Amino acid sequence: MDTPTQFLVEAWSGQRTPFYCYDVGLLRRTLARALRCASVRDRFKLHYAIKANFNPRILSIIASSGMGADCVSGGEIAAALRAGFPPEDIFFAGVGKRDDEIEFALRSGIGRFNVESFEELEVIEEIASGMGLIAPVSFRVNPDVGAHTLAGITTGLAENKFGIEWERIPEAIRAALNLGHIQFLGLHFHIGSQILDMTDFGTLCTRYDQIAGTLESEGLPLGDINVGGGLGIDYAHPCEHPMADFESYFGTYAASLRCRPGQMVHFELGRSIVGPCGTLISRVLYVKRGHSRDFAIIDGSMTELIRPALYHAKQQIENLSSDEAPLTYDVVGPVCESSDVFGKDVRLRRCHRGDFIAVRSSGAYGESMASGYNCHPLPPSVFINE
Numbered sequence: 001m002d003t004p005t006q007f008l009v010e011a012w013s014g015q016r017t018p019f020y021c022y023d024v025g026l027l028r029r030t031l032a033r034a035l036r037c038a039s040v041r042d043r044f045k046l047h048y049a050i051k052a053n054f055n056p057r058i059l060s061i062i063a064s065s066g067m068g069a070d071c072v073s074g075g076e077i078a079a080a081l082r083a084g085f086p087p088e089d090i091f092f093a094g095v096g097k098r099d100d101e102i103e104f105a106l107r108s109g110i111g112r113f114n115v116e117s118f119e120e121l122e123v124i125e126e127i128a129s130g131m132g133l134i135a136p137v138s139f140r141v142n143p144d145v146g147a148h149t150l151a152g153i154t155t156g157l158a159e160n161k162f163g164i165e166w167e168r169i170p171e172a173i174r175a176a177l178n179l180g181h182i183q184f185l186g187l188h189f190h191i192g193s194q195i196l197d198m199t200d201f202g203t204l205c206t207r208y209d210q211i212a213g214t215l216e217s218e219g220l221p222l223g224d225i226n227v228g229g230g231l232g233i234d235y236a237h238p239c240e241h242p243m244a245d246f247e248s249y250f251g252t253y254a255a256s257l258r259c260r261p262g263q264m265v266h267f268e269l270g271r272s273i274v275g276p277c278g279t280l281i282s283r284v285l286y287v288k289r290g291h292s293r294d295f296a297i298i299d300g301s302m303t304e305l306i307r308p309a310l311y312h313a314k315q316q317i318e319n320l321s322s323d324e325a326p327l328t329y330d331v332v333g334p335v336c337e338s339s340d341v342f343g344k345d346v347r348l349r350r351c352h353r354g355d356f357i358a359v360r361s362s363g364a365y366g367e368s369m370a371s372g373y374n375c376h377p378l379p380p381s382v383f384i385n386e
């Protein structure tokens with residue numbers, strides 16, 4: 001964060017903790033950089049994956065950058081429309097689209113359904129036919145490509161629930177071409193999240209080329225390409241690397257993805273757009289002497305930020321109020337679950353009751369995954385560096 005800590009602590013003295021603090025300046029610089037790096041090819045189109053953070057203020061900033069939106073529910077489509085994303089730039093993914101969501105998406109004139117099964121294709125055909133509309137469709141492919149990331153957030157393996165097995169894509173396209181209310185427009189992939197090894201994206205490009213080759217040899221249309229998202233951020237060094245490596249990411253696709261003439265390439269980035277710009281701010285309630293360790297018990301918990309409890313994700317934690325020498329703490333929340341831990345053996349400047357504690361890089365899958373467990377209210381948000 002650029003703003004001096006002391007200023008922030010003063011500004012926050014009346015604010016109820018825990019809350020999310022978003023650095024709007026960093027968000028705008030990140031959007032500009034992502035769009036600039038994507039312009040290595042004029043056929044690269046960026047979308048923002050709304051599930052990473054659907055705070056209305058954040059959505060409207062992203063919508064005004066010109067990116068499209070990737071949604072996984074009817075509620076997210078409504079949020080995207082409210083924020084000002086043009087309907088034709090809204091894509092709808094997800095393995096379990098409800099009938100009312102499909103109807104709403106058709107009525108709203110969204111740009112694409114990313115269809116995940118033969119069964120779903122039939123339901124969309126039936127609903128579109130009843131409404132006298134044509135549904136624009138891509139197939140989400142399960143490419144059976146692993147990603148070097150946390151096991152809970154890999155999505156492109158055959159064992160995962162997502163997409164249609166890549167070997168059955170020709171059959172899926174033939175089925176789509178035989179339906180009267182489906183327009184087949186391309187293939188969609190998303191192999192996982194928090195991916196830092198660019199060779200994973202290269203492997204996906206190789207698989208795409210193999211599938212495209214089969215389709216060409218069978219005389220089937222390819223449509224466009226949607227490679228999903230998944231670019232990771234540096235959780236360990238948020239100050240040194242406040243932005244994801246968009247240059248390597250788009251450079252990898254520019255070098256490895258063999259596009260056919262006229263093909264558009266869509267990207268759906270979530271974490272890398274909003275992750276670094278959010279910080280969860282909590283206060284120390286108690287410093288508790290344990291049997292073998294000291295606990296910093298803070299008022300923030302897994303109900304505001306579940307990533308550490310859900311995937312053992314590590315995020316940088318700092319004491320903003322102390323300049324004393326660091327000690328070692330387990331930083332934990334008040335929720336009645338042993339997994340309500342932000343970090344074990346964390347080096348923090350000596351903690352006192354009332355100190356402000358920052359959990360960095362909390363802009364993605366933080367506020368959007370907040371729950372009301374233990375009757376906790378949803379966290380408020382403040383915006384800085386506007």
Ligand SMILES: *Cc1c(COP(=O)(O)O)cnc(C)c1O
Nearest residue numbers: 049190193229230268269270271
């Ligand atoms: C979640 C998701 C994304 C965004 O993933 P990030 O890792 O946050 O970039 C993109 N596309 C689809 C289909 C998703 O489900």
